[in-house]
Amino acid sequence: MGELTKRAWEEDIQVMIEGPGHVPMHLIKENVDLQMKLCQEAPFYTLGPLVTDIAPGYDHITSAIGAAMIGWFGTAMLCYVTPKEHLGLPDKEDVKQGVIAYKIAAHAADLAKGHPGAIKRDNLLSKARFEFRWEDQFALSLDPETAKSFHDETLPQDRMKTAHFCSMCGPHFCSMNLTQELRKFAQEKGMEEKSEVTICNRKKESGK
Numbered sequence: 001m002g003e004l005t006k007r008a009w010e011e012d013i014q015v016m017i018e019g020p021g022h023v024p025m026h027l028i029k030e031n032v033d034l035q036m037k038l039c040q041e042a043p044f045y046t047l048g049p050l051v052t053d054i055a056p057g058y059d060h061i062t063s064a065i066g067a068a069m070i071g072w073f074g075t076a077m078l079c080y081v082t083p084k085e086h087l088g089l090p091d092k093e094d095v096k097q098g099v100i101a102y103k104i105a106a107h108a109a110d111l112a113k114g115h116p117g118a119i120k121r122d123n124l125l126s127k128a129r130f131e132f133r134w135e136d137q138f139a140l141s142l143d144p145e146t147a148k149s150f151h152d153e154t155l156p157q158d159r160m161k162t163a164h165f166c167s168m169c170g171p172h173f174c175s176m177n178l179t180q181e182l183r184k185f186a187q188e189k190g191m192e193e194k195s196e197v198t199i200c201n202r203k204k205e206s207g208k
Helices: 002-010 025-038 059-073 092-112 116-130 134-140 144-154 175-188 191-206
Strands: 044-047 077-079
Touching: 025 044, 025 059, 044 059, 059 077, 059 092, 077 092, 092 116, 116 134, 116 175, 134 144
Parallel strands: 044 077
Antiparallel strands: none
16 A cells, blocks of 8 residues: 555545554554555545444444544544444434444544644533533533433423433432532631642642
8 A cells, every 4th residue: 555655646646545444452553653654644544443343233332442542543534334334224323323423533532632622622511511501511512412312301391401410310419519519618618728738738748
């Protein structure tokens, strides 16, 4: 492929290299490095790769794992895989599931590479989650419709869009709600400054 890439470029022909579709996790970086070296860093795209072959019906997941890794290591484009890969012709829902899996993989790769836009979106959703801004969480999600429907299966009432819990942990065991309550308690008792002083002292003692 490296030789063919050179010959194509000599004729002013654009080149994109298709990578392997089945690669175990520990060999993914090696594949990217070899392609970059042998093909003079020509754009590299991959169908996945699938990191295991044991999950027919779930190859959108097995391949998205590899896609996230190879995206991080430097592939130029990801070609999505549907749940029906190796089994049959995908329908509309299969395509949706495959695209979503790959949008997650691409976003995870962008995060690993430090892309500001990906980091900003992640942080915005994390903040919305911690502050129980449910509508903002849905809007920032890759699949808002599914996120909202899952939430509303158990808590469909409008008032639950401002509730400080979901049906997973309930009102008494939500870690984020408990953290907010502890912060509020510490603030009311004037404990925040004392905590910061204690942390600083411990850092000095440990030499950090």
